Amino acid sequence: MKLVRYGQPGAERPGVLDAQGVLRDLSMLLPELGPAQLGPRTLSALAALDTSRLPAVPGAPRLACPVAGVGKIVCVGLNYADHALEAGMQAPAEPVLFMKAITALSGPNDAVRIPPGARKTDWEVELGIVIGTRASHVSEGVALQHVAGYVLANDVSERAWQTERGGQWDKGKSYDTFAPIGPWLVTADEVPDPHAIDLWLEVNGQRVQNGNTRNFIFGVPTVVSYISQFMTLEPGDIVLTGTPAGVGLGQKPAPWFLKPGDVMRLGATGLGEQTQTCVGG
Template identity: 60%
Template sequence: MKLLRYGPPGLEKPGMLDSSGTIRDLSGIVPDIAGSVLSPEGLKRLAALDPSSLPAVAGRPRLGPPVSGMKQLLCIGLNYADHAAEAGMPIPKEPILFLKANGALCGPDDDVIIPRGSSKTDWEVELCIIIGTTARGVSEDAALDHVAGYAVGNDVSEREWQLERGGTWDKGKGCDSFGPVGPWLVTKDELPDPQALPMFLDVDGQRMQTGSTATMIFGVKQIVSYVSRFITLHPGDIIFTGTPPGVGMGMKPAPVFLKPGQTMRLGIAGLGEQNQKVVGA
C-alpha cells in the first residue's frame, strides 16, 4: 500500500495511490496520515478499503511529505563504508546519530533552496524509515514491529556548515527544504527485505550516486533498536539511514556542489522517485 499527502503546503490531504497510479482521496476516512493511522490496526483498516470506492484526485497535485505529526527527524551518518571512505572518515563502530530540524521537511518535488552564504550544498539519496508505533528501548527482533513503512529521502547538506563551523553536524542539515521525503510511504508488507533496494541520484541528468541498501553498515532493525535506546520514537517519526558514495564533496579531482538552476532526480526501487529544482534563497 502506498500512502501519500497531496495539496498546497500546510493544507495537504491524505491519499492512497491505487494500482493504476491514480491518487485516491482518503480525507473521508482519516484526517491525515499520522498518529494511530500508522499503527498496524490503522494500516489494516486502510488496506481493507476498495480504492475504486474512493474519490479519484484529478490532475497532478503537489505531493507533500507522506506523513505528518512527527516529533523528530533523525539521521544516521556514514552508514555506508564506501561513503565513509570518500568522506575521509573512519567506519563507525556504532551508528552516528544526529537530528535534522523538523523545518527541513518538505515534499518530494519541492524546490531545494540553497541558503544565503552557502557554497557547499550537497545531495544524499537515502532510505527513510517511518515509525508506526511508539518505540522505546526495543530489541532488534522487535524493531520492525514499530515500523509503518519506508520512503525515499534526500538528506540535503551544507558541507561547510556541517563540518567546518564548530563541530556539530546539525547546522548543515536543518535548513529549510533540506529534507525532501516521498513521494509516498510504502508499507513494510510491500518491502519484506529493506536491505536489498537499489538506489540512485542524478544531477542535471548525470548519474552521481548508484548504490544499494544491501551495503548499509547498520540495517533497519539495528537502527530502530539503537535509536530507541536514546530517543523514544513516535508514530510519524522519520529516520534517514545514510547514503551510498557519490556525494558532491567526494568528487575527484575536486568537490562539486549544487548551484541554482540545477535539477536532482533520485529514487529507490519500489519506493518511487523525487525530482527537485535547486533555487537560490
Template identity: 60%
Template sequence: MKLLRYGPAGQEKPGLLDDAGKIRDLSGVVSDLDGAAITPEGLAKLKALDVSSLPVVEGSPRYGAPVANVGKFIAIGLNFTDHAEESGMPIPTEPVVFTKATSCIQGPNDDVMIPRGSKKTDWEVELGIVIGKRATYVEKDEALDYVAGYVLINDVSEREFQTERGGTWDKGKGCDTFGPIGPWLVTKDEVGDVQKLGMWLEVNGKRVQNGNTDTMIFDVKTIVSYLSEFMTLLPGDIITTGTPPGVGMGMKPTPVYLKAGDTMALGIDKLGVQKQTCIAWEKK
C-alpha cells in the same frame, strides 16, 4: 499500500495510490496521515478499505511529504563504508546519530533552496524509516514490528555548515527545504526485503550515486533497536539511514556542489522518484 499527501503546501489532504497509479482521496476516512493514522491499528483500517469506492483525484496535484506532523527527524551518518571512505572519516563502530530540523521537511518535488552564504550544498539519496509503534528498548529481532513503512529521502546537506562551523553536524542538515520526503509512504508488507533495494541520484541528468541498501553498515533492524536505547520513538517519527558514495563532497579531484538552476533526480526501488530544482536563497 502507497500512502501519500497531496495538494498545496500547508493544505495537503491524505490519499493513497491505487494499482492503476491513480490517487484516491482518503480525507473521508482519516483527517491526515499523521502518527495516529499509521499505527498498526490505523494501517489495518486503511488496508480494509474498498479502494475502488474512494474518490479519484483528477489531474496531477503536488505531492507533499507523506507523513504529517513529524515529531522527530533523526539521521544516521556514514552508514555506507565507501561513503565514509570518500568523506575521509573512519568507519563507525556504532551508528552516528544526528537530527534534521522538522522545519526542513517538504514535498518530494519542491524546489531546494541554497541557503544564504552557502558554498557547499550537497545531495544524498537515502532510505527513510517511518515508525508506526511506540518503541523503547526494542530488541533487534523485534525491531521491524515497530516500523510502519519506508520513504525516499534526499538528505540535502551544507558541508561547510556541517563540518567547518563548529559544534555538531545538525546546523548543516536542517536548513529550509533540506528534507524532501516521498512521494509515498510504502508500507513494509509491500516493500518486502528492505535490505535489497537499489538506490540512485542524478545531478543535471548525470548519474552520480548508485548503491543498494544491502551495503548499509547498520541495517534497519539495528538502527531502530539502537535508537530506542537512547530515546523513545513514536508513531510518525522518521529516520533517514545514510547514503552510498557519490556525493559532491567526495568528487575527485575537486568537490562539486549545488548551485541555483541545478536539478536533482533520485529514486529507490519500490519507493518512487523525486525531482528537485535548486533555487537561490530569498527572504520570506
C-alpha cells in the same frame, strides 16, 4: 499500500494510490495521515479497502511529505563503508546519530533552497524509516514491528556548516527544504526486505549515486533498536539511514556542489522518484 499527502502547503489531504497507480482521496475516511493513523490497526483497515471506490484526484497535484505531524527526524551518518571512505573517515563502530529539524521537511518535488552564503550544498539519496508504534529500549528482534513503512529521502546538506562551523552536523542538515520526503509512504508489508533496495541520484542528468541498502553497515533492525536506547521513537518519527558514495563532497578529481538552477532527480526501488530544482535562498 502507497499512502500520500497532496495539495498546497497547509491544505494537504490524505490519499492512496490504487492498483493502477491512480491517486485516490482518503479525506472522507481519515482526517490526516499522521502519527495516529500509522498504527497497525489503522493500516490494516486501509489495506482492506476497495480503493477503486474512492474518489479519484484529478490532475497532477503537488505531493507533500507523506507523513503529517512528524515529531523528529533522526539520521544515521556514515552508514555505507564507501561513503565513509569518500568522506575520509573510518567506518564507525557504532551508528553515528544526528538530527534534522522538522522545519527542513518539504515535498518530494518542491524546490530546494540554497542558503545565502552557502558554498558547499550537497545531495544524499537515502532510505527513510517511518515509525508506526512507540519504540523505547526495543531489541533488534522486534524492531521491525515498530516500523509503519519506508520513504525515499534526500538528506540535503550544507557541508561548510556541517564541518567548518563548530562541529555540529545539525547546522548543515537543517535548513528549510533540506529534507524532501516522498512521494509515498510505502507500508512495511510491501517492502519484504529493506536491505535489497537500489538507490540512485542524478544532478543535471548525470548519475552520481548508485547504491543498494544491502551495503548498510548497520541494518534497519539495528538502527531502530540502537536509537531507541537513547531516545523514544514515536509514531510519525522518521529515521534516515545514510547515503551511499557519490555525494558532491566525494567527487573526483575535485568536489563540486549544488548551485541555483541545478536539478536533482533521485529514486529507490519501489519507493518512487523525486525531482528538485535548486533556487537561491
